[in-house]
Amino acid sequence: MKHVDVAVVPAAGLGTRMRPATRAIPKALLPVVDRPAVQHVAEEAVRAGVSEVVFVVDLGVGSLIRQHFTNGEPLEGLEDLEIRIAVQEEPHGLGHAVLTAREVIGDRPFFCLLADNIVRPGADVLPALVAASDGGSVVSLREVGPHMLDRYGVAVPGDRRGAELEVIGAVEKPGIEHAPSNLGLVGRYLFTSDILDALAGLEPGHGGEIQLTDAIDSVARQGKCRGVVGEHDLLDIGIPLGLLEAAVVLGLARPEFRDDFITFLRSLEGLR
Numbered sequence: 001m002k003h004v005d006v007a008v009v010p011a012a013g014l015g016t017r018m019r020p021a022t023r024a025i026p027k028a029l030l031p032v033v034d035r036p037a038v039q040h041v042a043e044e045a046v047r048a049g050v051s052e053v054v055f056v057v058d059l060g061v062g063s064l065i066r067q068h069f070t071n072g073e074p075l076e077g078l079e080d081l082e083i084r085i086a087v088q089e090e091p092h093g094l095g096h097a098v099l100t101a102r103e104v105i106g107d108r109p110f111f112c113l114l115a116d117n118i119v120r121p122g123a124d125v126l127p128a129l130v131a132a133s134d135g136g137s138v139v140s141l142r143e144v145g146p147h148m149l150d151r152y153g154v155a156v157p158g159d160r161r162g163a164e165l166e167v168i169g170a171v172e173k174p175g176i177e178h179a180p181s182n183l184g185l186v187g188r189y190l191f192t193s194d195i196l197d198a199l200a201g202l203e204p205g206h207g208g209e210i211q212l213t214d215a216i217d218s219v220a221r222q223g224k225c226r227g228v229v230g231e232h233d234l235l236d237i238g239i240p241l242g243l244l245e246a247a248v249v250l251g252l253a254r255p256e257f258r259d260d261f262i263t264f265l266r267s268l269e270g271l272r
């Protein structure tokens with residue numbers, strides 16, 4: 001795969017795990033340090049060479065996201081980024097959200113970045129996905145503990161060489177009983193348009209929703225999917241503890257207030 005110029009960011013969802021913060025503010029716009037989740041994710045996409053990001057959102061949220069990117073002075077580093085909005089009219093799941101972007105994507109390869117997950121500073125995974133592609137799709141994986149196997153899609157691994165492997169299937173949230181491996185899908189993907197064809201033909205799966213993992217299973221069974229196992233987990237900002245952790249990790253990575261922040265953290269009772 002040479003170059004990927006477009007990314008899909010599914011950013012719909014009610015944010016029920018972040019209530020009451022999300023009663024009026026969409027979860028995709030909750031700030032982590034000094035910028036909302038959608039900007040962190042857009043910056044990651046731009047670092048990987050993307051010039052166009054398609055946000056898939058609920059009705060009414062698109063204009064807020066667009067305002068964030070276009071109000072006032074252009075955002076530093078994102079001056080040339082084209083923002084597209086695709087509205088998911090009904091909440092039929094992550095797979096359905098990705099399929100909603102089909103008209104904008106056409107037959108181009110695209111990254112998919114889940115807006116609930118933010119990469120740690122210096123731990124980008126998208127370039128490794130491009131490098132591992134032989135022309136087909138590539139998913140980002142991580143070894144997860146047994147108790148996480150009902151929270152992630154899990155890959156069925158084929159031949160493995162170092163961090164790269166053939167993916168021959170995938171199961172959404174199998175749980176410890178049914179997990180085919182401990183390799184969880186961590187929310188970063190490089191897809192070819194095969195995935196959109198697979199999604200278009202899917203019946204509802206786990207939880208009665210159209211599952212992205214089921215489409216990955218379909219292309220994987222055709223021998224068109226690879227995986228890259230990374231070392232770092234992503235920061236899950238869809239839950240309160242994860243949002244707190246993300247603020248600390250991203251805050252510590254900011255040179256302009258890193259030292260003051262460390263002094264503050266050290267001053268806290270119970271941390272000494």
Ligand code: G1P
Binds near residue numbers: 094185
């Ligand atoms: C989604 C996907 C799942 C993936 C996870 C990564 O689940 O359905 O396959 O492993 O994101 O965070 P969700 O977290 O939306 O329940």
